[in-house]
Amino acid sequence: MKRRDFIKATAASAAVVCGPETALARPNLEPAENAVGMLFDSTLCVGCKACVSKCKEVNSMPPVIEGDKLSWDSARDLSPKTLNVIKVYKDGTAESKDQEVDGFCFEKRSCMHCVDPGCVSVCPVTAMRRDPLTGIVTYHADACIGCRNCMVGCPYNVPQFEYDEAFGQIQKCQMCNQAGVERINNGQMTGCAEACPTGATLFGTRKELLKEAKQRMAMKEGEIYNYPRGDLSKPDHYHEKAIPAYQQHIWGEKEAGGTNVMHISAIPFDKLGMPPLKERSSASIAEGVQHSIYNYLALPAIALAGLSFVIRKNINEDTEDQGGNS
Amino acid sequence: MSAYQPVGGKYFTRPFIFFLIVFLIGFYFMAERFILGMGSISNLNGGFSWGIWVVYDVVIGTAFACGGYAVALTVYVLNKGKYHPLVRPALLTSLLGYALGGFGAFFDMGRWWQFYNIFLPWHWNFNSVLLEVGLCVALYIGVLAIEFSPAFLEKIGSKKLLNRVNKMMFFFIALGVLLPTMHQSSLGTLLIAMGHKVHPLWQTWQFQPLMAIISALTMGFSIVVFEGAFVSVGFNRVSETPLLRGLGKAIVGLLITFLAVRFSLLLIQGNVAYLFKGDMASLLYLLETVLFVVPIYILISPVRRANGGKLLLAAISMLLGGALYRFDAFLLTFDPGPGYSYFPSMPEMMVTLGIISLEIMVFLIVVKTLPVLPREKHS
Numbered sequence: 001m002k003r004r005d006f007i008k009a010t011a012a013s014a015a016v017v018c019g020p021e022t023a024l025a026r027p028n029l030e031p032a033e034n035a036v037g038m039l040f041d042s043t044l045c046v047g048c049k050a051c052v053s054k055c056k057e058v059n060s061m062p063p064v065i066e067g068d069k070l071s072w073d074s075a076r077d078l079s080p081k082t083l084n085v086i087k088v089y090k091d092g093t094a095e096s097k098d099q100e101v102d103g104f105c106f107e108k109r110s111c112m113h114c115v116d117p118g119c120v121s122v123c124p125v126t127a128m129r130r131d132p133l134t135g136i137v138t139y140h141a142d143a144c145i146g147c148r149n150c151m152v153g154c155p156y157n158v159p160q161f162e163y164d165e166a167f168g169q170i171q172k173c174q175m176c177n178q179a180g181v182e183r184i185n186n187g188q189m190t191g192c193a194e195a196c197p198t199g200a201t202l203f204g205t206r207k208e209l210l211k212e213a214k215q216r217m218a219m220k221e222g223e224i225y226n227y228p229r230g231d232l233s234k235p236d237h238y239h240e241k242a243i244p245a246y247q248q249h250i251w252g253e254k255e256a257g258g259t260n261v262m263h264i265s266a267i268p269f270d271k272l273g274m275p276p277l278k279e280r281s282s283a284s285i286a287e288g289v290q291h292s293i294y295n296y297l298a299l300p301a302i303a304l305a306g307l308s309f310v311i312r313k314n315i316n317e318d319t320e321d322q323g324g325n326s
Numbered sequence: 327m328s329a330y331q332p333v334g335g336k337y338f339t340r341p342f343i344f345f346l347i348v349f350l351i352g353f354y355f356m357a358e359r360f361i362l363g364m365g366s367i368s369n370l371n372g373g374f375s376w377g378i379w380v381v382y383d384v385v386i387g388t389a390f391a392c393g394g395y396a397v398a399l400t401v402y403v404l405n406k407g408k409y410h411p412l413v414r415p416a417l418l419t420s421l422l423g424y425a426l427g428g429f430g431a432f433f434d435m436g437r438w439w440q441f442y443n444i445f446l447p448w449h450w451n452f453n454s455v456l457l458e459v460g461l462c463v464a465l466y467i468g469v470l471a472i473e474f475s476p477a478f479l480e481k482i483g484s485k486k487l488l489n490r491v492n493k494m495m496f497f498f499i500a501l502g503v504l505l506p507t508m509h510q511s512s513l514g515t516l517l518i519a520m521g522h523k524v525h526p527l528w529q530t531w532q533f534q535p536l537m538a539i540i541s542a543l544t545m546g547f548s549i550v551v552f553e554g555a556f557v558s559v560g561f562n563r564v565s566e567t568p569l570l571r572g573l574g575k576a577i578v579g580l581l582i583t584f585l586a587v588r589f590s591l592l593l594i595q596g597n598v599a600y601l602f603k604g605d606m607a608s609l610l611y612l613l614e615t616v617l618f619v620v621p622i623y624i625l626i627s628p629v630r631r632a633n634g635g636k637l638l639l640a641a642i643s644m645l646l647g648g649a650l651y652r653f654d655a656f657l658l659t660f661d662p663g664p665g666y667s668y669f670p671s672m673p674e675m676m677v678t679l680g681i682i683s684l685e686i687m688v689f690l691i692v693v694k695t696l697p698v699l700p701r702e703k704h705s
């Protein structure tokens with residue numbers, strides 16, 4: 001191979017990787033057929049944090065006490081001890097609920113159980129897994145090496161590593177379905193949905209939840225709606241309430257391939273700290289690039305053969321005329 | 327007779343003792359990390375789970391260690407035999423840089439006691455870029471050790487083994503060119519999955535591997551220039567400047583490609599506006615560009631290129647530029663979202679400095695003991 005050919009070949013393989021076709025190499029993953037999830041309706045949340053307590057109970061985690069609020073869990077963000085947290089949005093005088101200016105509202109943070117999860121895509125040892133049936137994203141400490149790529153690869157900063165333990169692990173919401181808890185497999189709903197008094201956190205299949213969200217969105221502001229509570233397939237309670245001024249946006253319908261835990265709200269999601277995501281998942285782009293280079297290791301194998309050939313020839317020439325080549 | 331010879335001299339010089347002390351301080355904190363957990367000495371948090379241990383020790387450290395890669399590419403693939411004297415010192419720094427990068431990665435593993443899982447095929451996730459990086463780096467450390475082994479075999483006089491290794495060497499050199507091409511580009515690919523957390527000025531999506539490989543090559547070449555110049559000053563040896571000068575031309579080509587691709591991407595991907603924001607990101611981008619332009623300015627003129635001091639300046643500027651490029655993308659402009667910030671703690675930095683000191687100490691010992699540096703031509 002001549003030097004020019006070598007450079008040409010290199011440029012050609014760069015074109016294969018960077019060309020527009022790789023960007024299309026793999027579309028976003030599709031939702032699991034029977035994906036289960038939750039719908040969080042911020043306009044129903046009263047900030048009672050019953051879900052935070054219940055989550056700790058289900059996952060056997062201690063409450064986090066900040067300041068003097070001894071009677072209640074006051075964790076402010078996700079941590080290895082807090083898999084679910086209620087955050088407060090406040091603006092100006094914070095007079096009325098669900099109002100962007102001079103208003104306030106509550107927002108839930110827990111794993112979104114992405115349809116195309118970044119954490120699963122980046123984990124080198126398959127310690128994060130998306131269940132093929134339910135779409136639930138679980139974590140498996142026996143495989144995990146603690147590289148924490150899942151943390152940087154999650155758009156929502158959900159996985160949390162136990163930095164303060166000598167032998168720590170990752171903690172994240174596993175939709176109450178990790179080995180030993182398995183609420184979903186046992187036909188129960190998630191802990192947080194069960195505990196929520198208003199139905200702000202509603203459990204169900206992704207399909208049904210999406211339908212429910214669209215139904216609420218389609219109604220006129222002020223109309224009376226019968227809000228279900230608990231498990232959408234068999235609600236244990238309904239209550240009537242006027243439809244608020246919803247943003248016409250279901251967070252998680254499309255964002256980065258969508259999520260099984262979806263949010264609706266009267267306040268724009270960027271105000272509530274949701275990340276600036278596009279419809280295409282980063283994981284799908286990364287995997288597209290990776291697979292165009294490494295599919296069946298074909299490209300590397302060809303390169304290795306070519307390099308071996310050239311190098312062997314060059315070394316032999318070199319020993320023949322004692323380094324006279326330049 | 328080998329073209330290389332040991333430098334000789336005593337080991338415990340003053341600089342050596344200085345590096346030893348730095349290493350011992352770092353070692354103290356490393357021990358603390360294993361006993362009390364990472365949180366006890368680092369500022370890593372939920373948003374910044376990769377701090378300087380990953381970003382410096384692995385992402386930048388291995389790029390600094392691309393000298394062996396760059397020289398092998400020049401000498402054996404592009405058949406520029408005259409650069410041969412640079413091969414061994416470059417291989418040694420690569421071996422050390424990668425071995426300690428590997429150690430840094432192990433050290434950073436939250437669940438280090440089952441780190442071996444990454445070598446067990448039934449755990450592999452082929453979608454993971456980090457898997458490729460991990461396996462490829464591990465393999466490359468072995469390849470570097472074999473590529474460097476003749477220095478050791480010559481020393482102990484094992485002719486038979488030496489012959490056998492030399493016969494197979496073409497294959498290991500080929501691997502030694504292929505593997506860094508793979509994992510150095512993958513280090514860039516790692517940024518893709520981080521999506522919006524990577525600043526738009528650095529998030530080039532499917533072009534990440536291209537940017538990463540060019541920056542790795544330029545850093546590899548310039549570390550060779552830098553080392554060559556440094557070794558000839560530090561050990562009082564005949565200057566290798568004439569040799570190094572030629573490499574300068576290759577660097578110019580790479581640097582211009584890097585800048586050209588980068589600016590075109592800004593235009594194509596519609597991120598030009600971020601350049602004029604006047605915030606930290608735009609200033610860092612500007613600084614990087616200056617650090618890339620300075621070596622072009624120096625190396626493009628035959629007169630400036632012939633000047634050893636200027637050559638050194640170009641190499642340093644380029645090294646800093648490449649390092650800053652990676653630092654900026656992975657850490658300085660990395661934004662996981664509101665509520666998270668990161669600055670490395672003192673012990674965190676001491677650990678990294680300790681690892682660098684160890685690298686320098688081993689380098690000094692090895693070049694004094696084994697035939698690594700080119701035999702001096704008495705003229």
Ligand code: SF4
Nearest residue numbers: 111112114118119154
């Ligand atoms: S929110 Fe994060 S942790 Fe949860 S599934 Fe998505 S990527 Fe994984």
Ligand code: SF4
Nearest residue numbers: 123144145147148150
């Ligand atoms: S920390 Fe564990 S779960 Fe997360 S990416 Fe690394 S190995 Fe996978």
Ligand code: SF4
Nearest residue numbers: 055084173190191192
């Ligand atoms: S689904 Fe379970 S683990 Fe997840 S936030 Fe709700 S209660 Fe916590």
